[in-house]
Amino acid sequence: MVEKFFPNVNWERMWQATYETLYMTGISVLATFVLGIILGLLLFLTSKDNIWENKVINTIISALVNIFRSIPFIILIVLLIPFTKFIVGTMIGEDAALPALIIGAAPFYARMVEIGLREINKGVIEAAKSMGAKTSTIILKVLLPESMPALVSGITVTAISLVGFTAMAGVIGAGGLGNLAYLEGFQRSRFDVTLMATIVILVIVFIIQFIGDIITAKLDKR
Numbered sequence: 001m002v003e004k005f006f007p008n009v010n011w012e013r014m015w016q017a018t019y020e021t022l023y024m025t026g027i028s029v030l031a032t033f034v035l036g037i038i039l040g041l042l043l044f045l046t047s048k049d050n051i052w053e054n055k056v057i058n059t060i061i062s063a064l065v066n067i068f069r070s071i072p073f074i075i076l077i078v079l080l081i082p083f084t085k086f087i088v089g090t091m092i093g094e095d096a097a098l099p100a101l102i103i104g105a106a107p108f109y110a111r112m113v114e115i116g117l118r119e120i121n122k123g124v125i126e127a128a129k130s131m132g133a134k135t136s137t138i139i140l141k142v143l144l145p146e147s148m149p150a151l152v153s154g155i156t157v158t159a160i161s162l163v164g165f166t167a168m169a170g171v172i173g174a175g176g177l178g179n180l181a182y183l184e185g186f187q188r189s190r191f192d193v194t195l196m197a198t199i200v201i202l203v204i205v206f207i208i209q210f211i212g213d214i215i216t217a218k219l220d221k222r
Helices: 010-045 055-070 073-079 080-089 094-118 122-130 135-171 176-186 191-219
Strands: none
Touching: 010 055, 010 094, 010 135, 010 176, 010 191, 055 094, 073 080, 073 094, 073 122, 073 135, 080 094, 094 135, 122 135, 135 176, 176 191
């Protein structure tokens, strides 16, 4: 029945492309989560009236975050080709897409982390300070736990964006469902291949959103 509606789909290639998309998304989400939290914490802690208040450092980090999150992803991939070749050794394949995916998504997520941290009641932070808590303790025991629902919600949104980024990366040879939809679907006028690749991407997005919503709901104490 499926073959009747999707006669041109090579299912083995489709599953391979799905694996490549999941691989790119998974690795870049993990790296983005870590880098985004570090950048977000730095943005928050170096801002006015905070523990590490430092206008110069805050301005530099903020400028870098704003620059990289403002560059359209397809242009960012091209700009990072020399860097990607230096790090990975090639600009073709799923590994070659990872630097651009991470650099494109981490600044976006960092702003979400900063917003989540700003929503924490300042009284909680002041109480921890008054009890003599170290900065590391405040970060690990107050800031991160209190903002965790916002952090999970933010990484869910970022992960969905990264699925879209992998599709764009696929157009210039990174592999995955975007590459399959473009080369075997669009260029060969096989609409069913493009449609099936789109359906699989939508399923991945719905699963990510579903899991993210469940985790956020369990963490939210309100």
